[in-house]
Amino acid sequence: MSAGAESAPVATLRRIGAVAVFLWRIVVQIVPAFAKPRLIVAQIYNAGGRSLVIIMMSGLFVGMVLGLQGFDLLQRFGSEDALGVAAALGLLKELGPVVTALLFAGRAGTSLTSEIGLMKATDQLTAMQMMAVDPVRYVVVPRFLGGFVAMPLLNAIFCGVGLFGAQLIGVSLMGVDTGAFWSQTQGAVRLDDVVEGIIKSVAFGTACSLIAVYEGYHAAPTAEGVGLATTRTVVTCSVLILLIDYMLTAAFLTTS
Amino acid sequence: MSDLATNTPPDEAVIEVRDVRYAIGGRTIFDGLDIIARRGRITAFMGPSGTGKTTLLRLITGMAHAERGSVRVFGDEVSTMRSQELFALRRRMGMLFQNGALLTDLDVYENVAFPLRAHTKLPESLIRQLVLTKLHAVGLRGAARLMPVELSGGMARRVALARAIVMDPDILIYDEPFVGLDPISMGVICRLIKQMNEALGITSIVVSHDVQELSEIAHDSFLLSGGKVVAKGTPDELRRSDLPEVRQFMGGLADGPVTFHYPAPDYAKQLLEEAP
Secondary structure (H helix, E strand, C coil): CCHHHCCHHHHHHHHHHHHHHHHHHHHHHHHHHCCCHHHHHHHHHHHCHHHHHHHHHHHHHHHHHHHHHHHHHHHHHCCHHHHHHHHHHHHHHHHHHHHHHHHHHHHHHHHHHHHHHHHHHCCHHHHHHHCCCCHHHHHHHHHHHHHHHHHHHHHHHHHHHHHHHHHHHHHHHCCCCHHHHHHHHHHHCCHHHHHHHHHHHHHHHHHHHHHHHHHHHCCCCCHHHHHHHHHHHHHHHHHHHHHHHHHHHHHHHHHC | CCHHHHHCCCCCEEEEEEEEEEEECCEEEEEEEEEEEECCCEEEEECCCCCCHHHHHHHHCCCCCCCEEEEEECCEECCCCCHHHHHHHHCCEEEECCCCCCCCCCCHHHHHHHHHHHHCCCCHHHHHHHHHHHHHHCCCHHHCCCCHHHCCHHHHHHHHHHHHHCCCCCEEEEECCCCCCCHHHHHHHHHHHHHHHHHHCCEEEEECCCHHHHHHHCCEEEEEECCEEEEEECHHHHHCCCCHHHHHHHHCCCCCCCCCCCCCCCHHHHHHCCCC
């Protein structure tokens, strides 16, 4: 049966299966890919280093908004000293991983998909196969690992800058006591909260990188095909991030 | 050069395509295709656009598999090879793509060094010597640090040629090497194909529809049309052929067995119909 004649659920199942098979091809090639560590380091820089500016700017503004909204809410209960706790927990457990992943999908994810898609459209992947070089090992795996490693690092930077933004508004503008801001934060934030954020960002990094490289590798080798693949990356990653976030949040709350 | 290449007689068939049928999307590309390329010779596959010349290369290199018939390279059946065997076979082949297919994130030097780095553990000094030797052979030693985007079409194809020969292959495959080139670049590529064949003894497969250029370099030619070989021989023999398909192709005639118009409904009737 052709793909066009399939019902939507069957097509979705088929696509999930294809992504799973592709993930297996990547996993099998991860160890061999470490024979060329320079390729992986370059892709960590591509996915992470080149996303730094947008992540830091977004983190700062999100933190500042948290500072404003948090202060407005907490002062109604006379608890404005807890602003640091509210901002830190909000950033570490939710906003940090989710917003970082959404920005990552828009910046690095689209870049990965279009780069691999264009390599396919210009016969570069076929040329590699003709040189007896597996494109999955040399092109896909380094980019997948680059995203996988970069995401938690970007998340940490986002949270750090965000907390600085919240402190900037809360302490410098709204007059919250510096000592109260930081001591309450230090006392209330547990290791579990940090781990939750790290696990989420690792899960988002895996999902986004996988979808981005899958879509690029399977893009139709035309300008339109690459454009469609790039769009699918953003849409699929965004929905997946929010779905995984819900599932992980529910799981953490159930087990805590 | 490999043991196999040195131990085989000069006229041995390196590539044998027998009674191949291949269809894609319900459209038959080949039906009953027979082709032979002999060692150390330049074999040209010619034919009108859309006749399946590039598809034939995909069959030979194991990127596509025939529905029926046999494709043998160095005596081994390509369609039954596993991926490791295919990769081993491809290490003995070099391929020049229509657009060069250079890796755009690497400079010229690194593009040529790519197969060496992927398959060998040669010291950097030796890799440098090999890369510079091959770049010198195509006249682009001075362009080693240029990026692919800085190259003209002809230069990109010469770099791709240097990359294709850097592993000293037994077979070199050229897919439309003359397309989009100015006369000077075309002459340079033509001369390089001939030099590679004569100096290195490489079996060369050239897919093209540029009759004039192929006449200068090809030892054997196959003219493909309608999914099979309609004529074979030297380019001069083809030129003297009385077959209508051959006369149309070699003479560049609009009318002949290959129709100018794609199948369509009656012209007048369609013009008078209301627009949908």
